Amino acid sequence: MRGFIFLMLAIAPTAVRAEDEDAGADIVVLGKGLSQTPGMPAYGSVTIDRNRLTNAASGRIENVLTDVAGFQQFRRSDSRSANPSAQGATLRALGGNASSRTLILLDGVPMGDPFFGYIPFSAITPDRIGQIRVTRGGGNGAFGAGAVAGTIELTSAGRDQLPAIAASALYGSRDATELSASISPEVGGGFLSLSGRWDRGDGFQTTPVAQRVAATVPARYDSWSIGARAVAPLSDDMELQVRGLAFRDTRTLRFAGADSLSEGQDASIRLVAHGDWQVDALAYAQLRNFANVVISSTTFRRSLDQRHTPATGLGGKIELRPPVGAAHVLRIGIDGRFANGTMFEDAYNATTGALTARRRAGGDQSTTGLFVEDDWTLGRLVLTGGLRADRWRIVDGYFHAATAAGVSTADNRFADRDGWAVSTRAGLLYRLSDAIALRGAGYTGFRLPTLNELYRPFTVVPITTQANAALALEKLKGIEAGIDLTPAEGLNLSATAFHNRLDNAIANVTIGTNLRQRRNVDAVVANGVELTAGWRKHAFHLSASYAYSHAEVDAPGQPFDGFAPAQSPRHAATATVAWEPARGPMLSATIRYISRQYEDDLQVDRLRSALTVDGVATVPLAHGLRLVARVENLFDTKVQTRNAGGSIDLGTPRTLWAGLRFEG
Template identity: 55%
Template sequence: MKTPLFASIALSFAATPVFAQVADEPDEQPSDFTIIVLGEGLPDTPAAPAYSTVEIDRISITSSGSGRLDDVLRNVAGFQQFRRSDSRSSNPTAQGVTLRALGGNATTRALVTLDGVPLTDPFFGHVPFNAVSPDRLGSISVTRGGGSGPFGAGALAGTIALNSADARTLGLLNASALVNDRGETELSASIAPEIGDGYAIVSGRWDRGQGFFTTPLDQRVSATARAQFESWSVSGRLVQPVGDGLELQLRGLAYDDARTLRLDGQDSTTEGQDISARLVSRGPWQVDVLGYALWRNFTNVVISSSSFNPVLDQRDTPSTGLGGKIELRPPVGDAHTLRIGVDFRQSEGNLEEVNTFSGLRLAGGVNSMFGLFAEDDLELGDIVLTGGVRLDRSSIRDGYFETVAAGRTLYPDRSDWYFSWRAGALLEASDTIRLRATAYTGLRQPTLNELYRPFQIFPVTFLANAELELERLEGYEVGVDWLPAPGAKLSLTAFDNEVENAVANVTIGTNLSQRRNLDAIEARGIEASAQYAAGSLSFKGSLAITDAEVRGTGFAAPLDGLQPAQTPDWAASFTASWQPVSGALFSATLRHTGKQFEDDRQSDILPAATTVDLFAQYPLIEKLSAVGRVENLLDERIVTLNRGGTLDLGVPQTFWIGLRYGF
């Protein structure tokens, strides 16, 4: 049933900062009050629970063993990056995100947004996790399955919505300082004053350290280096009411990230700057208008594993992302919630690198997506029906690749219209049982990186492919949510998703691969989540069991029936927490990732890994607390890369200790 207005206001007051303008006369009714919810977009529609969604609250976000965003997201089974490495010890371009074991080639198949703004790198398609400190977030919503609505053309595998914390959640001053047993440091702080009827937030974070050896002891050489890292980010946010029911949100972000991987001199840097402006109207005609601009640059030096000399200097990769949306929700009656709108995304980038063998290489292009969308939720008593459509214009243009020897190759421009849809139903079967079913399609445009940039992970060379087609997804799912008792919830979802034209790194010769469109990747599976809270104790668990296979003919026939590279068949996470007194928290997280394969031919195995992380916070005086964290308590050997027996390893056992103020 549709939530009454008064109940909606009450729920908003409990969950978000609300400023109420009280009526001057005592006999005025509550309908004369002006309610302004600050810092958010428009609320979820009534049918949002029909889709398989996991919510991560602020306590869970700020109590991970590593203090890193990618680690927090691993609590959702089915979430994966291209590699198991964390955001200190991986190449940034390998931080592509997907859901539901749909495979990948280091490019993001899920739509990741921060306050509604897509975060993915315009050139490479990876997510800059180090740019977003978990301390700044209030909640995260992970929806698995193809998307519609704003920017839905990027939500092939689902949507990960990062929502910034408001001023009242953060408090006026919020700070932390930690050090680990390797002498690495993590510093963060924010100040969040209320200004007028709104607020401003300025925050920053700085991490640095010598890192750990990703190379196993028996494979180290004189040039072997630790995964040294140093990163910083600063952000500012201003939220102000600018009229009755009208709100302006401005946000800026700047970050820099430097890493050394495996060998001395094998360094990479990433820098970025983001700005966005959002205007939200919460009146009878609800409107959400958003515009953003992203600037990125990436550099990378590759060292030969035999001569230990530089063989590739990727010295300049400037890229720009521009986009925005206009979403309108007209008052069409109590039974309907209608969304209509347009959105636009453009990625432009260029690559300049020097290869020892081929000399100077240049590449780049411009990709854009223009979309029209409409979605309607219809409430019929205990049943909610939903349906949405998108029409997208994809444009791939100005593509080129140039070397000194071969000259410049210009690729033909191409564009076309693509239709996608989603539909679902939600039934409140009883006070404790909710049934849901959805079906959907989706699409993803190949990135500039996939289209135009070759690369090498010795001894394998990976070629780009300017003829790649858009990926298309078809899927459906059914699920049940059971609330057997207060504080308890169990959710179960069965799904079948298929990605046609899936882009993958395909072996085409000895030590030679190319990005190609496979016939399809099909993933069937079960997702389960459970949570229970009783007094000071709480438990949260997540499980994903997936049977994923490649469908291939022609050049891909040898892959037919094989498990896609870098996709585990099952993953699980379980967290137990105890809050004995106000401000204190003790938690333990157990995670398991199943066996997966490094390559498309299943010749190199990444063994299963089980890790345990710990977190503890205990108040000392007033708002000051002592904090302790442990990553990989049992010192599990986590293999993140396997090339014919040449291995990279993930984070070893690591202890952190420090202080927090204001959390």
């Protein structure tokens, strides 16, 4: 928190110093990075606009992201009832093991936890975001080292999207409250935005009625976040962006005492130049922590206290776009990421409550990448290609265990590892006419195993999952082809067929009764089709998305060879219909479908398919004040989020919200 306070104190003078000496100068500060290059559409992408972000039934960004069919977390629950460490993000059914295979960037900064790889979704509030762009398939360019399943780029709202003052207060089912406020004044030629959000709830019962015991409690949650962002012009074509974030999220899951904590402080500074020589220079720091108490499902007493997991993430990039002629957009750059983390946990006898062991594990890892990419426009044809080379290191890994009396029982020091990984991508976009565009792309990518996967074993009773310090890098190869159609004004259609192969895929592999280990399997092979549609006619808006993903594990000789990867549905679809007039009431409804999937690698525990319906209505009252009503899971569908040998967890039931929103 001290670092965040320091940043807050630093922002104001930074913005004031940027005030232009010529009071009449008309300086436009976008508060964004460099513009999208001509070749980016060759890789296909889906955009979620701010209006959709600020009018979601749940008010949570991870649920909005499910508008992109094929997006999934490790489990189907959101940040009110999931363990934070299980909120990894992936695309294209490449399998889930709680770490993110999708690179999520906020204003260019990777958001994955430095130790676990999960995304702190509760800290990324929709009202601070201006736009989201989702690109499925292997990544390249800046920070491309983690984008084996795709890239999700979140852009903070600009001054043109932010009201000078905004506030909302909602009350929901089960004594839930959601409060948020922001102030975004102009400062000099730029702007300053300060925002805060607090939400809490008594929670719902994730446990089916037949499986509840005296120790069963609802999934209570309580979280807050504070954000600050300053954007200041340094000249007519150069701006400075400073951003800070502090958050804390506590949850109770399934049993009394099964409490988790996720907290952090992030800060970044970014210089963007839009002149002949375009520049995007970025530096960031992240301080994160995680804690979790595991309660035995048989004695309902504490069996594990993962009391402290401090982690640090540092990084930055410099990207240059030199003036090489109107037909070319050339990107040259270097980026780097460093992660360090340590786990402190205590094990207890679940019957007597006595301390039995103290364990500590951790290590360091880093990637430093050089990248170059060029887009070449030849009339209706755009060719694009990129090359990236990363130097990676995994060092100082260890696992130490001792008895309650302090007698060492394990003191493992793991060998340092390093190497080079080369990633490439190439694509083309050919516009047959203003209404038809063809595209195709091929790419490779890689992901380092997280410190959590390498060094931290864990238990979700009755299943224990062992760590594996020898895990190799995941490596992706993929191709895709697509067509984009605009047959009429306001109507957009898109189709993409893809083939992805993830070699050395990290999975939780069953090796005994109630015992798994993180291991590299030969590959996960995913083939599929993605369809999107959008239609806007006056105030009416329709958007829809469907993903068919036929994914299989390629592991000759293993009992799961040919099976679907764990947590990977074959079908996913979503559609939203909205009435959004410039004035008057706003109405929207969203329907989502996800097909059955399996909890485990051996396809023993199945999660049933689910269909849910959400709705939102807002009615203007007066002077920027609106009445807001929201409903989640209108028909109270029982959404299974976990099935461990018949022990079931359920997702969000029907939830009603009502409140007020002010923008002025």
